[in-house]
Amino acid sequence: MNTKRLLAGTMLAALATACTTTMPEGDMETGSAMPAPVAYDPAIPQATSVFAQPSDLPFHAPQFDRISDEEWQPIIEEAIGIQLAEIDAIAHNPNPPTFDNTIVAMERAGGVFNRSYAAFGQLVSANINDTLAAADEALAPQIASMSDSIYLNPDLFARVKAVYDNRAAMSMTPEDAMLLETTYADFVHSGALLDAAKQAELRQINERLSTLSSQISQDITDGSAAASITVDTRAELAGLTDGQIAAAADAAAEKGLDGKYVLTLTNTTNQPMLEQLDNRDVRERLFKASWNRNQSGENSTMDAIRETIALRTRIAGLFGVDDYATWQMYDRFADSPETAIGFMREMVPALRATQDREAALLQARAEEDGATFELQPWDWPYYAAKVRQERYALDNEEIKQYFVVDKVLEDGVFYMANKLYGLTFEKRDDIPVYDDSISTYTVYDKDGSELALFYFDPFARENKSGGAWMNNFIEQSRLLGMKPVISNTLNIVPPADGEPALATWDNVTTMFHEFGHALHGMFADQEYSSLSGTNTARDWVEFPSQFHEGFAADPEVLRNYAKHWQTGEVIPAEMVEAIDRAGKFNQGHAFGEIIAASLLDMDWHSIPPGTEVNDILGFEQNALSEMGLRTDLVPPRYRTPYFRHIFVHGYSAGYYAYTWTEMLAHDAYSYVENNGGMSRAMGDRIRATFLGQGHSKPYAVMFRDFTGHDPQVEPMLEARGLIPEDDTVNAVNGAEGAE
Incomplete structure (x- = not known):
């Protein structure tokens, strides 16, 4: 069973010293002999679907060609039943609870569900249709109920707690200790310590929230198209x-x-x-x-969001905490809402000054063209593009001619991975895919051994969710003998017939970003999948991906992939310099929309229990007006009715993580630049300190292992152009001591 909700923060700081005894693992008593084990062979239902066993494809890849749309719902319903039977067998084991027969047994459970739902989840996000949408809506409450049946199972929790309470008398590896700590924390977070009445209410809330999430997701997709x-x-x-x-x-x-x-x-x-x-x-x-x-009509999300916020606020009340954000942030690097909010608010004065300065500049530029109107949100991007082009000779359409999508991937992203980590890639045509535009590659490690299977799904489709993401079809686990099967999904505008597939510079950096996620999963080398690869906190998982964006502009890498699709000419140095200079322009908008969305997210999830919010847009407007930013001209990157991240994708009280991890990424990349740049030695250090560590160590420890210091905000502010590079800036409160 892979919980995918992992613990961070101060609770983990003591793990290094919690596992030093030499008593044989699993002994639950001291000073007396353990009773002889009881034979126990519970009957578990056998799966009948194609997911009954790992597939016979390379790396056990999903057999998309063997499943019709109508089969997905019964397949996953069967898998849910099997996982619940496996969990029930663990909970009622007549033998005394041990780390192996309880914690490790849970890691072994859920194989059929994990295989099937990973494939189904990707289809729902990347290739949905009416049949899959109906299945997703029907399955959502069943999956929520399954989760509650696990985490609110009193017999199972009693065994977990018995092992946890005895941890000081057990001999465990550091990864064992981390797994035990995170497992116990997940149970407590999920309500295992609540009384029966509160648990019953929590079950009802979770089922309803799952239904609302599925509904909101579909309405956002349909509403965007409409x-x-x-x-x-x-x-x-x-x-x-x-x-x-x-x-x-x-x-x-x-x-x-x-x-x-x-x-x-x-x-x-x-x-x-x-x-x-x-x-x-x-x-x-x-x-x-x-x-x-998404504000009205058949695709309105307003009622569903209103109910979602009310239910989340009620969860905070059930747990007796100040707000939903406090409850949600139990496993984060930034260990409280105050830390995350303080981190962002400290940047508001400099950001507001930048917005005012840029607004005046763009107003003046509009007036040069004879404009008599006052600058509006739909004017800002237009005149910012004019100023950018005039100041930096930057023509985005001209730049695109140097970025052919396949070349960016194979001669850029893969080239970087080879030079830094020694990886090689072999394209293959024997893996079934769900759309013909998808490519697959075998990834070979530096010693020539097979490391992973990689899918690349680059182009926008009407039935694909917006944005870009990485997902695991198969997660690495030494315990289960599994190597990773990973996909990167993007939304690059597809080419017109007969035209080359060209990428913008934003598309390019997104490709490097998502492959950073992929590397995080590929380099996973953990015993347990729950701690493997990207199974980390929201405000850590984006760090490796943002870190790898920096290599998109590495001169050696850039020369290898940025070539004109017609002439083969390498991108001119002056164009690269213009891109670099322009990167610090218009930060009032680029950074402002992200901070506004992040603060809006925290406002929604800082509502005290017992508070009702009926006017969704009124609450939003009030929140935006109190931020101290020019939200009248620079609206949040996502508005509440279509803020999929926080209502569907698990970023509730977590959208700040993109900025927090950007801080980590710029700080870490500055270490690379100051210590020899891209090299195999540097790649080995990256992999050994954080990229291959999953959640086997506390986040602050991994960051210090690589950089030698706690996170510093200066490199991010300099990269954003919010401060001169020679200024001295104090560390943002919350970056230090946020372990």
Whole structure:
């Protein structure tokens, strides 16, 4: 069983000293002989689906070609029943509880469910249809109920607690100790210490929340598609490229709107085309379509979000804590809402000053073009793009010509992985996939042995969730003898027929980012899958991925992949310099939208128990107005009605993690730059200190093992251009001592 909810913070600081006794593992009594073990061979239902055993494909990859859409729901329902039977057998073992027959036995449980649900979950996110959506909605409460049946099982918890209470008298490896600590903490967090009445209420809440999450996710996907705007004439699309206009025409034709143009929405508030569209009315329509989606009609998320917030606030009340954020952050590097909020608020004054300065600059630039209007959110990206191009000679469309998607992957991302870690890659065509655009690769380690299987799903589809992500189909585990099977999923705009697949610079850095997640999973070398690879806290898991973004601009790596798709010319040095300089421009918007979303998330989850919020948009507006930022011009990256991260993807009271881990990433990358740069020796150090460690150690220990110091915020602020590089800045409160 892989809980996927792992412990961090001060509770783990003592682990290094908690495992020094020499008593044989599992002895629950001292001074007396253990009773002879009782023979115990419980009957467990046997699976009948294709997931009954690990597949016979390489690396036990999912057999997508053997499962119809209609089969997924019964497959997973059967897997749920099997996992519950396995857990029940552990809970009622007549032998005294030991680390092996309780904690390790739980690690062995759930194989059928893990194999099937990992594959199903990816399909729901990346290739959903009506049948899969219905299955997801039906399964969500069943899975929530399964989780509660495990964590609120009194007999099982009694065994876990008995092992935990005896930990000082046990001989364990550090990883054993971490697994025991995290397992116990997960049970307590899930309500194992609550009384029966509160547990019963918690079960009802969790089932309802799971249903609401599935509903919100589907409504956000459908609402984004429904909010696309139709433009009547090509002239109104001035500023877009021919390829973009052709794609808009194709999108219109698919809707039966021949002769018109449809602009579809990305998942974020800001829409990339706002930078290009010369027609201000079209910009306004596009922005408002994004800003106002999911507020009304059949795709409205408002009622579901209102109920979600109320139920989460009630959870805080059941546990007797100040708010949901306090309950949720039990396993984080930043160990309290105050730490996370303080970290962000300390950056607000410098960020606000940058926003005011940039707003004045963009207003002046608009007036140079004869504008008589006051700058609005749909104008900011447009004039920022003009200033960026004028100041830094930066033309995003020209830059794209140097970034062919396959070349970025194979000659950039893979090249970096080879030079830094010694990895090699072999493309293969014998692995079944769920869409023809997906590529698969065998990954070989530095000694030539097989390390992992890697899937690459690069292009946007109407039935794919927005954004980018990494997922494990199979998680590494020495206990189970499993090597990782990993996928990277992105939403790069697909090419028009006959055109090359080109990436923006943002797409490029996202590819390096997601492959950082993949490396975190590939280099996993843990006994237990619950501690393996990316099974870490929200405010640690984004650190390795953001860290690897830095290598996208490494001169050696860049020269190898950034080549013009027609001429083969390497990207000019002046263009690279322009990208670097421009990276510090417009941070009032780029950083501002992230901090605003992060603070909005914390506001939603800092509501005290017993407080009702009926006016969702009113609460949001009040929260935005009190941030001290120019949210009138720089809205949050996600607005409440379509904030999928916090209502679906587990980032509730956790969206700050992107900024927290950005701090860690810039600090760690500065260590690379100051100690010889990209090299095999550096790669070995990265892998040995944090990238291959999963959650086998406390987060602060892994960070110090690599850098030699506690996290410092200066490198991030310098990279963002919020302070001059030669200024001395005090560490942000919360970065130090946040173990």
